[in-house]
Amino acid sequence: MRIGVFICHCGSNIAGTVDCAGVAQRAAAYPDVVYSTDIMYACAEPGQDAVIAAVKEHGLTGVVVASCTPRMHEPTFRKAVERAGINRYMFEMANIREHVSWIGKDVEANTNKAAELVRMAAAKLRLNRELKPKSFPVTKRVLVIGGGVAGIQAALDAADAGLEVVMVEKQPTIGGKMAKLDKTFPTVDCSSCILGPRMVDVAQHPNITLYAYSELEEVSGYVGNFDVKIRKKATYVNWDKCTGCGLCTEKCPSKKSYDRFNEGVGPTTAILIPFPQAIPKKASIERDYCRLFNQGKCGVCAKVCPTGAIDYAMQDEIVEVKVGGIVAATGYDLVDWTVYGEYGAGRYPDVVTSLQYERMLSASGPTGGHIKRPSDGKEPKDVVFIQCVASRDPSIGRPYCSGFCCMYTAKQAILTKDHIPDSQSYVFYMDIRSPGKGYDEFTRRVQEEYGARYVRGRVSMIYPKGGKLVVRGADTLMGGQVEVEADLVVLAVGGEAAAGSPALAEKLRISYDGYGFFMEGHPKLKPVETNTAGVFLAGACQGLKDIPSSVAQGSAAAAKAIGLLSRNMLDSDPQIAFVSVNRCVGCRKCIEVCPFKAIREIDMRGQPKAEVIETVCQGCGLCNATCPQGAIQLSHFTDNQILAEVEALCRF
Amino acid sequence: MSRIDVGYFPGCSGLGTSMEYERSTRAVCRELGIGLREIPDWNCCGSTPAHSTDSALSAALASRVFAQGEKAGIGDMITPCPSCLKNLRVALEHMEDPLFSARVDALTERPLQMRHSIRSVLQILIEDVGPERIKARVRRSLKGLKVVPYYGCLMTRPEKIMRFDDPENPVALDRLLEALGAEVLAFPLKTDCCGGSFAIPARKVTPRLAGRILDMAGEVGADAVVVACPLCQMNLDLRQGQIRAGGVDRVLPVPYFTQLAAYAFGLPEQEAAFKKLVQDIQPAFACMSRRAADIEAEERKTAAAEAEKARLAAERAAKAAEKAAEKAGAKDAAPDGAGKKSAAAKKPREKADADGGEA
């Protein structure tokens, strides 16, 4: 091999504490190095041109650039060497900026260290092999998981672009959290009026197939060609026959079911259509509350149903689809706030969550849009809002800001005044966080025009006294304690990743953080991609966000999916594992550990052997470290390449 | 009854302001088979004022207490005072850090050798003795006495140090008082501040905070506020004049739970030491007796009514069974089966009669 070494000064960034010429001189003596020089800015156009010129002039077959981190410019230089006519993988970088010049001032030590890093890079490069990507066809269909506003947006955008879309929603209706809201900030628009038409679009779009009351069972395959199994949970109502007339829900004798859609504000029936605008507008039976399932006799709904849609023997069903890309839009849940003893831990009925309050405010909610205290049904006059409940609280493992509570609390305070003009709202807050178009103005309006009293401080205790709730807290601006006698307390409960998010992440093989939120590919530059190719994120599942941000991310995720599936063929990264079949003894250990199910067993003349599914392999190398005889190797990070690096460093 | 032997740290207030706590604690522990071995030549726990000036000095005082225990072979000890408890626990916790421990050891010149634990009297009564055994020891039930349990700020907090009960809504004292027969009322200010720590820096605050607790206790209809902390007791009991001056007019006795336990166990006044309280508890006991009589009368009435109801129900069932048997008998001639049925139907009736007779 003929190796060329280029030591970058990076202006004075490297040259300030590394003798670059000295390093180049030492590198010239390394095995197979035929050309070595230092260079002012390797990444700039003249620098790249110099590399290309040297390749041609000296007939180089491999290049080492010692400069910044490969996480920055490896792609740049790979392209450059490719332009020079060398395979892009016949290139190595030594990180002598972030790992040398920027972290030490001792020129002698830095120069020595830089020279050794170059030696390692050259030693590895000698074992590099030319790698070429392979291409494969894609399935032009997208799976959207979650039918909240983010998922709806992603589905509609992708469907409008001509892709087939499969939407899976866990609940019997799409709409998500937004469908539960009465109004939206800062325009105080009717939430269901703006969301409703979008939901209808989903139902009517010829390119969208909706599986409501369904969950993702299993995902296999890889970008462009995922095989997805969807579990359609039994609704005990044949939706092909159900017309959504609602007769069954009127006659159902079990009237004490927990009303999931209404957050338990009022009871509901065991067979139900979640709300009037539900999509699909179909009835389903909550088995836990149905008399027939629990007491063995009833069957009223089956008797009254005009189309004979009720089917008590219905079983879950598995549907299999092939998709090319996946958008996860699973949203969030409210944190279980009853961990807070100081707010009564759920003992006081007149302490409600913000989402329950939305249902009370909603004209289509169980109270018909009248705000009523759950304890006695009376109209409250003094309403206390407590912000940052289960947000920004490390003591319960929720140190993050939920981001939307400040705004919806302001909105709810305004709506309270609208509903009950002689009411007085109090808002306990930590900070008012209202960045966003028209947001800060909104939080000012609630104070200035609607007379909500904002108290900066935490609430230490809520306790009942004479039919009221005493809310005691600090007023950190006035420097004292305040006590408010409230008729109703609304907790602005923060959000957390939707229940089951980690399990879904495992199925999708994407990373998730300690709170269960899915990890984006890069916090700045890849906000909707994940580290698993072909899986994208939209909405609060990636991190809590408000409606416009969720919608924007839904569109962004759709754009990524559309971009991906606009091609007929995809290229695979060649830095993947490969098997030398004659060394493989078929012990299956690599198959066992592979996080991506990218290795399968094949039969080769009666012998079991491992085979890498090239399009699925992500190149982690776990199999390589597992295989006792080293029969499976990770291209570009083979045992020999790493050993060469180790040995370049060894003293003995 | 199994005996429990444990080291005992009375704390300074036990010798003065909370003599009644100390005296009743010893009596109650004796009655429940808890052998108290007082730490020989004990000293201040380091709570006041050392802990606000020098944490190592404060811990050194605590460390000497443990060292004195060690001399007597005592590793586990209890104390009635939550403030002592907190300070001794904090010292133990901090001394887990070798650097801090070294500072303390330099002061005491006597590094601790044993593993130490310290708990409150309330904790040992609830955790080691348990409500059942306490209930079994009651000779003079507190039935009819309406009480609110007041834990104060320290008994369960800081959570990480005290590691006892729910920090916001503790129930240990509730359970104990229930075992003694008292009616424990829901009391939302269980762990509120009594103002004790403001007694010197901000004197006006104390009666206001203490007043709030008394006011709430009165509002929920309590005859007495039951406490477990000498400082709380003093603030709530001694300051009722100041509190009245502040506009809260509630006169309530503030006994220690150990005093009530001593009373319920039938121990003499010199051990219950109610005379040491500023607010007389006797009116509360008078209330209790009246109410107990009412309750018992009510209970008799309901028992009788229920027995009557049961009797009627059984009668109805028997009649129905007889009817069914007749029908069955008419339908097919199977006298065996029918006979069995009616015999079975008769049984509850006999039983109901017997119950009714007893009532």
Added chain:
Amino acid sequence: MSIQDELKSAIMAALPDLSCVIGWGPGPEPLRAAPLFIRGEADLEGFTAGFLSVNNPALYLPSLKGSKVGIVAKGCDARSVGQLVTETLIKREEVHVIGYPCGGVIDVDKVAAGLADACEPGEVGALREDGDDVVLDTPKGEVRLAKKDVTADKCGRCTFPNAENADVFVGIRRAPAAAEDTYADIAEFEARGTEELKAFWEKEMSRCIRCYACRNACPLCVCRDHCIAASREPHWVSQADDVPDKLFFQVIHAVHLSGRCTGCGECERACPLGIPVLKLKRALSRRVENLFGYKAGIGTETPPLLTFAIEESTIKERDW
């Protein structure tokens, strides 16, 4: 009927369905039995199962995959079978395990020590068990040695004397020699300190002749011809005859067996130079057992290094 005879009839009963049964038969010397491949009644002559049945017949199973094979198994042999099955290196339905209660096996090196100047072990004419003793015919007359003094170390700490996973078990199950493996030998060894141990291995490995007998005797070393000790791709060790390379081979063997080694001790027994290479494997087995409660070859759970837990209750990472 003696155990030996019972085993013979069990073998004959099973043989029609099997390509062969592996047991023990006459070896090169009276004290050293050799593996015996029984294909018919005639092969049963000289069959032995007992004190001299040292070799682990499970060694041959992976190479006989594809046909159903029977083996006569001591407890430790059965653990090897169990581990091979767990790792799907062999199919359970392709093995017919005939178990018997093992009372320990001979350690010929210990016999040599016991014989002292009487003769070489190879010169012993026959071995007879007599109660707690063994009696050896030597050119200089009978030598009587306590059986426990000539029994292999592993048998003293044996917790698994009976092949619990056997298809057929002959005889009455024996109580284990020890309730659990305390790894006291490893603790004692480790207590010698790193400096002394470094010198120890330098000395031991300088004697190593790189014959790979340790590897070849190991029933779980299934790479065989593809061992990375001899490959160029990947090239983990050089062929130089120096201590670091030879030691590194032992490290490879130990690391490859971590969470898999059943402690049959064949590696150490096979070493012609008596280098105690089992120590390294046992050190790792102890660690695996402490961390994951896993004992290789018992039960069917996935070996701990081929799986993981999201929260590891026993691993406390260093907090920096």
Added chain:
Amino acid sequence: MSVLEGKELRIVGFLCNWCSYGGADTAGVGRFTQPTDLRIIRVPCSGRINPLFVMKALIGGADGVLVSGCHPRDCHYAEGNYYARRRLEVLKGLLPVLGINPSRFEYTWVSASEGQRWQHVVETFTARIHALGPAQAFAGTTGPANHNRADAMVS
């Protein structure tokens, strides 16, 4: 290849590309000064790290070996670090019986944003290795030094 005699010791680091290598980059960008002893080998994932690489380095003359990957749950490849954690934790049990001071090896988790933590890890580990001093070779080397053999491997 020699280190700066008397100044440096030889510490080999194996870092996963996505978290810890990024963390070391972040430390560099933040100019968090660190000792110069460490040489970092970049691998895609801590799961790629065969414990034998660690042993190769230690027997080959590294005075210390440091492995760092993504925090549990944050693995770019979802599970690699979980396997690494088990394997490296087990490996710690081999060092003392081999006669290698177990303090010469450590593994930890550093995310791409934890530049300061990386600095702290490097400082702490380097100080630890300096306290132990240089490792002694296993006597009995007769062949040429290892890297020369590496050269020989290719040619």
